Amino acid sequence: MHQDILEAPNPLSRHTRFDEEHVLQELKHMLPTQTPLKDFIHHNTLHAFQSMKFYDAIFKASKIFGYKVTFNLEEYRGLYQIGRIREDILDRVIADRKGASTVLAWKQLVLVQEYNETVRPRIGRLRAYWKSAYHVDLDNLVQPLLFRILGSYMDQGIALWHFPFEDQGLLKAIRALESNSFTSFFKTKRVKKLLLDENDCTLSNLLNILVGDEAYFEQYLFDQQFCHRGWSGMAAALEAHPEAILYPKKIELRDLILLELLLEIDALEADLGNGWKPLCQKVKAKPMELFADVKTTELHEVYCIWQDAFEWSYYDEVLAGLQQLKNGRPERARTHKHFQAIFCIDEREDSLRRHLEAMDKDCETLGSPGFFGVEFYFQPENGKFYEKLCPAPVTPKYLIKEYGSNSHRKHELLYTKNSHTLLRGFLATLSLGVLAAVRIWLNLFRPKMSPAISNAFAHMNVDGQLTVENKSPQDNENGLQIGFTVEEMATRVEGLLRGIGMVEDFAPLVYVMAHGSSSANNPHHGAHDCGACSGRPGSVNARVFAMMANHEKVRNLLILKGLDIPAKTQFLGALHDTAADEIAFFDEHILSEKNAVAHQKNKATFERALDLNAQERSRRFASINTQADLSHVREAIRLRSVSLFEPRPELGHGTNALCFVGHRSRTKGLFLDRRAFMNSYDYRTDPEGKLLLGVIRPLPIVCGGINLEYYFSRQDNYKLGAGTKLPHNVMGLIGVANSSDGDLRPGLPLQMIEVHDPVRLVILVEHYPDVVLKTIQIQPEVYEWFINSWVHLIAIQPDTDQFFYFKEGKFIHYVPLTQQVKSADDMQHLIRSAQEMKTNHIVDATQENLSVHVIQE
């Protein structure tokens, strides 16, 4: 190995002292923060770099860790060839970034120049000396046992025997094991002694034995921990969020590192005998500053140009579509609405809303984050734990309990752990073997719902009651107030309704439509549920909100606050299963006679919209013939959600790219191919933007988090995503790995991201640019997303309909280059005309997307 490899790019900023706490903090900051898979909360995969500008950050992360963060030139050029990246946009991007006079020169570089694109990451270079100088493959010697111990320790219930002394903490438990048994995890006495001596068993001491020179300690620990970022990340995440698992486990990253260091010393001692010298004796080069700045190269500039051109080729079309729609369609005032439906802002609801509006021209759909402004913990009847039902960063003070339900969860015989013991296993193979064969057969040819399938509708029992109203302050449990007081309810109902601009013209029926997703054989099922409900179905929230909004005392309070909901208006909670395309309505018995009749009619409308929604989704599923009869398509869609063999029950947030904040009239009639989050907001009811911060604040973290998780999992599905699902092995009920000896794989699996075009989210806000600017600047953590370009922001000026793009702290007027977007008069025809991707390579995959269309009425 060459000496210069370890040379620090910037030797001045090198720490020579080892600051243990500081290094641990840094590690925890850099490691993946995904918690166990039972709840899937999307977040920016490169959150640790968020304080930097997007491009600087991703290239830095790439240089340090070897991640692939953009497409390579061949892929970008392929996208250009097929027209997915437009030439006029490319020219404009170059002109904007480099000046109009350099367009030709840069275009030459971008289009034809050859570059060496290989990235040699900084991580791992120090530890590589074990192999090059000592001929020891430490990872092979240490990782299998280390992972098995960690897996067994954190296991939530796969193993039949739990880890002894697990209540004491990892290292203490191992100490207890070592001193109370006749065998050892270690091969040498020296290491066992090191372990048992609590005063000597410190990071510094062990590193001193292993590495020698303090100046290398930090680099060594990063090298070591990033060899298995999955396990280390999980330990760090559970240390920070012990509540993320049901079976409590005391785990600290420090313990993990200590154990690994001990195992490393042990392996070296056993392999090299006791005369070996610390690593740094063989290392001549200086310690490296892993996080030193990365020089921007010409190749980086080329990637930036391509990525910008890739993104704007799509955005430009969307903006042109918005403009065209606005010009071509005079706003019609409606006096009588059949019903209103508040959906989650989730982009998967875009198509259902569109079909609903097409089915019933006198309905109105709105969008609001799917927890509907009510934050609480939920305890299902007989449940031993609480579930958080609100966005992940929020810590609720309320508890909603379920009671009075008659349904009971069934068990699945074939999942019995008894089959894993010897004698009962013997009986099980003799008795259950044939049953298993029949089960496989049935599931292949007649899939149906079973207790083993994660069922969105089972999250709450429809026949159960909820403790929505708090009657007295004494009514609390574990520090949580059971239910909300009338005032608290009114505040929440008002907050939501005003936020989405729903202050007058109430329809007699207002549906509060939560969403969730059913899927079979899918450890990542939580990633398909509602992001605003901490990765769970939002059924309870919808029901709770409806009950609050129907509450007589709440209504009275609201009138005092100037929000007059007519007495005949009733709210009804419902849940849309985005995989099965089915809807369940809750508490239908409360409806007035007149509303009940109307509801039956609306239900039929919902059914027809669901048919069309299923058909629209089916175009991306090879196993369903989109041309087939609607009822067939609908049934096929439903079966996917209960089919064990289906790794794509639905496609989740794949293709998400837009987030629209404004009145529905601005997007109604625009075909956005399920790519837009849509948050209702009416600037007319909030001219000074007082409510705007509350509306915008969750968007970057929820929608931007989803978008960036998809972005990075798509760009590097191997390192930042979870890879293909097919070989996944469930580890300890907390995560998945590929192999028996593999590292945990955070991120999204291939089957979820293959339809996704990795473009950053663009948030479009219908308001005056100065109001938007003022709003986003209020909170630095919100502003960071925009100023560092992790999400794009465009303000749509209400009077002039002009677009203003937020760039480097200012709003700049943007004129779309697209002259005309396509029109379609038959949505079904449009959907049926879409082609299926040939392969999931981006150049093929992107062709499955349909361009923006204006739908003719």
Place this chain on the structure above:
Amino acid sequence: MNQFLPYFILLPLLGLVLSALFPNRKEKIIFGISITTVALHTIGLVALSLLWLLNDRPTVFYDGLSLYQTHDSDFSIDFYFDGITSVYAVVASVLTFLVMIFSRSYMHREKGFKRFFNNVLFFYLGLSIVLFSGNFETLFIGWEILGVTSFFLIAFYRDRYLPVKNALKVVSLYRVADAALLLGIWLCHHAFERNITFSELLDPAILNEHFTEEPIYPILISSIFLLAAVVKSAQFPFSSWLPRAMEGPTTSSAIFYGSLSVHIGVFLLLRTFPIWESSEVFRAIVIAIGLITSLLATVTARVQSTVKTQIAYSSIAQIGLMFIEVALGWHTLALIHFTGNAFLRSYQLLVSPSVLSYMIHDQFFNFIAPQHNITNTLWGKLRLTVYMLSIKEWNLDHFMYRFLWNPLKQMGALLAFIPVRAVTFLFVPLFLVGFYFVYNRELLPPAALEYLPSAMAVIGIMLALKAFKARGNAQLSWSLVIMNQLFSALSIGLHEEFEHAQILLFLSGIVVSGIVGFFCLRYLIQAGESISLDRYHGHSYYYPRLTFVFMLAALSLSGFPITPTFIGEDLLLGKIDEHQFLLLGFTALSLILDGLVVFRIYARLFLGPNEKGYHEVAFRSS
């Protein structure tokens, strides 16, 4: 009835060839051909089984094509059908049918969609050959196919490190089983003085005739087949490969390692049962192995914190019980047990991803915090000891290295004094001289003729060991393997009168594949790629076709039944006298080593992560 038997081999072969003609994108056609093949096979099997039952279970034997025949040896492809074949084949075909349907959607859009279905069909072909085989030679062909398809299916995700590493690990052990089977065939050949068929094994008269004079044979033959069975069925002490084989798509793990592949050892025991039936001692050994395996595997299963490894160890434990059942003569129970275990474990593996949501949900309503009540008594200490040993898998994985692979490596290291150049300057001329004497044996004194064969075999094994230890240039290792094969041929050629055709048969495949392999390596060098063996290069990323060509060369060089080398190998082995155990041992060892070296060259050059350029590269630990 016997005329139907060949169709059960030809049908999967036809399906395999047909489906291999279509490109990966043609998912529907590839699936269509595959599923039709297996469906027809299943229907045919059920019909045949019924016919067989209705006819009062006759002996069905098909005396097939003779690939090579001389006065003392007859390499023929024979087929045989009985109750064991029927149960195994019906279970296998039903499971394969179900898993294939499962895989249609499951594997959709996977880069290796075609590779998967081709491999499953290839596996199915191999399995059919094993199950329908009428003699050990035929069984061996199927057995080899199973080994190779296992390698491909474990290394299905060939651009990651762990699958490739584990595939090599598994195939190395399989190679031991292969050599054991070959030795068994050799022993049978000498014991019966001809190639024995399975229907003849059922005849006590034939067994008595040959075994009474040489009572050592039944024990030797059974032991060597037992070794093969123990390895393939992951019994003690070879259990640790099974959990590590769960690297491919869940469906392939379900069908191969959950059910079919891993029960082949039990099948071999059932087939060879007549040979060892009368030996109480040997039956006790089988029972002991089964019992030890069951006990160790079941405690290991209890501590597994991952779904798939837990199923693997549970399955191993049940197979241990099946070993006991076979040894006790309870064959019907063993077959029922096999059926149940195969279906149950396949199902459990197929649904293994749902365990997460099912169990978390269950926990949500029924969780009881566990009691921490381990006492500081002898019993408590023993429990902790068993727990820790189970976590370490009773050191069985470590054991393989320590007692199997490391000693061979150390022997290879001892040969460091032989310079690399010696291969060309010393061994090639030596071989040519030797080759000259093969055709002019009369020129040599009789004393030399007595020792030369062993000397040549020793040189051969030295070359093989050197190749096994070598981590440098692939060309060198490749030529060492070829030289080793040549010296093995030489040692036997010098040993006794033989027919030239036999040697030519043997050499034809080696020479052709050797040259093709060299051509592939040259191609890589000229393209500026590294071919050192000290790490994985993943050249299949940029050179998929070259990978395929080299794979064929590697297979035929390692004696895989696609070239005549394979027949030659068997025939040459037959030339070794029954008393020349040393020569036999050397030949067997060099067979094992050759296979390992060839697979490793293939894996190191063409598999694993490719780090050149800017594309997605997996972490080593994933």
